[in-house]
Amino acid sequence: MRLAVYLPLVVSLLAAVAARPLAERLPPRTAAWLLTGAAVVLAAATGAGLGLLALTAAVRLPPVDALGDMSLGVVRRDDPAPLPLGIAAGLLLALAAAAAIRAAWLRTRALAAAHRQARCLPGTAQVVVLADEAADAYSAPGWPGRIVVTSGMLGALSNAERDVLLAHERAHASGRHYLFTTAARLAAAANPLLRPLASAVGYSLERWADEHAAAVTRSRPLAARTVAKAALATRAAPPQRLASAATLAAVAAPASARGAGPVPRRVAALLRPAPRPRLVLVVAALVLMAICGLSVLEAARDLHGLIEFAQAAA
Numbered sequence: 001m002r003l004a005v006y007l008p009l010v011v012s013l014l015a016a017v018a019a020r021p022l023a024e025r026l027p028p029r030t031a032a033w034l035l036t037g038a039a040v041v042l043a044a045a046t047g048a049g050l051g052l053l054a055l056t057a058a059v060r061l062p063p064v065d066a067l068g069d070m071s072l073g074v075v076r077r078d079d080p081a082p083l084p085l086g087i088a089a090g091l092l093l094a095l096a097a098a099a100a101i102r103a104a105w106l107r108t109r110a111l112a113a114a115h116r117q118a119r120c121l122p123g124t125a126q127v128v129v130l131a132d133e134a135a136d137a138y139s140a141p142g143w144p145g146r147i148v149v150t151s152g153m154l155g156a157l158s159n160a161e162r163d164v165l166l167a168h169e170r171a172h173a174s175g176r177h178y179l180f181t182t183a184a185r186l187a188a189a190a191n192p193l194l195r196p197l198a199s200a201v202g203y204s205l206e207r208w209a210d211e212h213a214a215a216v217t218r219s220r221p222l223a224a225r226t227v228a229k230a231a232l233a234t235r236a237a238p239p240q241r242l243a244s245a246a247t248l249a250a251v252a253a254p255a256s257a258r259g260a261g262p263v264p265r266r267v268a269a270l271l272r273p274a275p276r277p278r279l280v281l282v283v284a285a286l287v288l289m290a291i292c293g294l295s296v297l298e299a300a301r302d303l304h305g306l307i308e309f310a311q312a313a314a
Contacts, residue, residue, distance in 0.1 A: 005052050005081075005299040008045035008292045012193040015042060015288075019200035022285070024265070027275050028207035034285055035204060036180045039197040043100075043187035045292040050093040052299050057086020059307065096190045103189035107182050111141060118146045126173070127166060129154065135233035137165055138172075145173030156233035157226065164213045164226035171212035177205045203262050210266055211274060224270035231263040 015038055023031045060083055081089075118140040121128045132150040140146045147169040154162060171177075184198040214223035269275075 004295040004302070005049045007295040008042060008049050009193075011288055011292050012042045012046055012191060015039075016193055016196040019196045020203075022281060023200040023204045023207070024269075025275060025278060026204075026281060027277055028204045028211050030277065030282065031204040032177075032180055032201060032208055034282060035197050035201045036183050038285060038289055039184045039187035039194050039201065041289045041292060042194055042197075043190040045296050046191050046193075047093065047096060048296045049299065050089045050096065052296070052303055053081050053086050053089030054093055055086075055303060056081045057083050057090060060086070100186055100190040103186050107185065111178070111182070114141050121146050121148065126170075135230070135236070137169060137230065139169045139177075141176075141178040145176075147173060153230065153233060157229060160217070160219075160222055161226040161229060164217050164223050165230060167213035167216040168209040168223075168226075171209035172205070175205075175208065177208070180205055203265070206262065206266060207269060210270055214270060214274075220270050220274075224267045227263060227270065228267050 019035060022035065026034065121140070126145070127147045127149065130148060130150050133152040134150055135153040135156050137147075137149045137153045140148055147166065149165070149169070153165070157165060180201055181198075184194075184201040188195045188198040210223055210227060213226070214220045217223060
């Protein structure tokens, strides 16, 4: 346990550094699944590690030893973590749990509100066009999802570019991309070291939709031009959303993907050939995730062995 319990923290640091390169080099669909899964696994593993460290501090307390019928001398002699470290781990675990619960509550409320408001949009078609000179387009979560496009955005694009835009938003809706962002954001709330992974997930989802649009229209240059023109139109005429529309857009796409920062990277990616699968990177990431899970299990086994030995010594 002395080393295994800290491994998820080390891998979280490595994942934060590797998130952007993985999002750039892997196919977007693969990157989205891999990074989201990694964020969830690492958040759970680091939480379990903090819990084990906190438990090592708890078993050193005389009332706990008496309750568990353990030898306090054996526990103090063989305890793998100092008492101050265990106390700090307990405090961090409490903060992480509170942050995750708060994020889950806010996200659930936002998704429920977005679903209700999506059902109230005019008409029954999947695509809803709003009379608004501001340029905006987003997919609203729901069953099924709705696609909202303003007349200002349609006016800024040609007919072919409109097809790209709609294909992009349909990919968000059919892929339920808001579930990926939800999982990544909750993981980042529980473990702030994973925030780069959450940003990389958002970028990968945008790239996923970009690649889908390029495949549907069979023109990567057209898709790249549409992404650039849509971003410029949005910046030139930023949307002034009502509260309901803001709720829909907030859960429809990650905040990191809505700014201008990732747009040049997305355009450059569309002007290159589609990324090829890289089995080595995927396998390496999966192996690291498995090692994290096994390290937590090993740390728990060691702590269980210490408790049993202390009970036997008593």
